[in-house]
Amino acid sequence: MKVNDGLSIGALADRTGLAVSAIRYYEAQGLIKPWRNAGGQRRFERADLRRLSFVMIAQQFGFTLPQIKAQLDGLPGGRTPTKADWAKISEGFRAALDTRITTLTRLRDNLDGCIGCGCLSLEACALYNPTDRAAKNGQGPRYLMGDSPEPIAGPKG
Amino acid sequence: MKVNDGLSIGALADRTGLAVSAIRYYEAQGLIKPWRNAGGQRRFERADLRRLSFVMIAQQFGFTLPQIKAQLDGLPGGRTPTKADWAKISEGFRAALDTRITTLTRLRDNLDGCIGCGCLSLEACALYNPTDRAAKNGQGPRYLMGDSPEPIAGPKG
DNA sequence: GTAATTTCTAAACCTAACTTTAGGTCAAGA
DNA sequence: TCTTGACCTAAAGTTAGGTTTAGAAATTAC
Numbered sequence A, B: 001m002k003v004n005d006g007l008s009i010g011a012l013a014d015r016t017g018l019a020v021s022a023i024r025y026y027e028a029q030g031l032i033k034p035w036r037n038a039g040g041q042r043r044f045e046r047a048d049l050r051r052l053s054f055v056m057i058a059q060q061f062g063f064t065l066p067q068i069k070a071q072l073d074g075l076p077g078g079r080t081p082t083k084a085d086w087a088k089i090s091e092g093f094r095a096a097l098d099t100r101i102t103t104l105t106r107l108r109d110n111l112d113g114c115i116g117c118g119c120l121s122l123e124a125c126a127l128y129n130p131t132d133r134a135a136k137n138g139q140g141p142r143y144l145m146g147d148s149p150e151p152i153a154g155p156k157g
Numbered sequence C: 001g002t003a004a005t006t007t008c009t010a011a012a013c014c015t016a017a018c019t020t021t022a023g024g025t026c027a028a029g030a
Numbered sequence D: 001t002c003t004t005g006a007c008c009t010a011a012a013g014t015t016a017g018g019t020t021t022a023g024a025a026a027t028t029a030c
Helices: A009-016 A020-028 A047-060 A065-073 A083-114 B009-016 B020-028 B047-060 B065-073 B083-114
Strands: none
Touching (some): A009 A020, A009 A047, A083 B083, B009 B020, B020 B047, B047 B065
16 A cells, blocks of 8 residues: 555645644635545645645735635636646736835835924825725724824925 | 813824724723823823824834834833934834835745746745745744646746 | 554634723713 | 713624644554
């Protein structure tokens, strides 16, 4: 025996660097679907190594597990990404990254304009409602505003 | 009466856009220190509006509440940031932002090199161990690795 | 064959940053 | 005065992404 009965969860953990508990959690979230052997233990395909690599990379890009699952589910036939799939998915990653970089850069530039302004009274400040992290919980405007500490002869910042 | 007995928590909430519960939470975390009126209700200084604005902005920059508290506590006399303080603090913000932008940009460039590579078997891939979000919990190497799906005649990516 | 190692499940626990709830008190307006 | 509405505390609940624990069963090693 031991022809091709798949990888144990421990083997998968060793080869990905993930904790066994994390792999079980990913299964619970629907990211991987191992089968069970006669004794009820999980057995994984080698392709699951690539699926997990994909998950780990996508997390670095800031995707949540449901989003990652959506990307994996979106593959025809629910297969693990091939080279061609990966190229396609990568473009999505690139777009997401570009957006984040742009947002942060704008934030930084606004900050540069604000340094020395001192106006934490922000109705007119460039940092007012910076569009990033907006409406994080749908909890209302969450606008930034302070009192006017003193008349500010400040710039447009 | 009603000369200058401070702002109620509701007034503060209205003017900052924060929830009342959030303001109480910030007090519990030591970010603001209101006094109590005769009836035991919180009363805030107008300067607390600026303190809270500062907290909200710093959060947008990705600082945690303990980090923000440290910045506020670091001000001489524990006062609310003045114009000069703000300029100084802003430089810290800018440095933090620059770091994040640099990291994301490098990640994106590595991704560009990897598109079309298809190797989610990442020992040699540029996305291998991307230094961002590294050792998030001190949980060990968390290296990214897959099996070799097929011999790859790929580039250096 | 037996001991040591893995694996199993379910449930509880963890952090951050809050919100919600329950049961009461205070303050302001008609 | 009476009645809302704002406020109080303490404790529990929430979300994401897991980890830890406990007790039992399977597998591997010798």
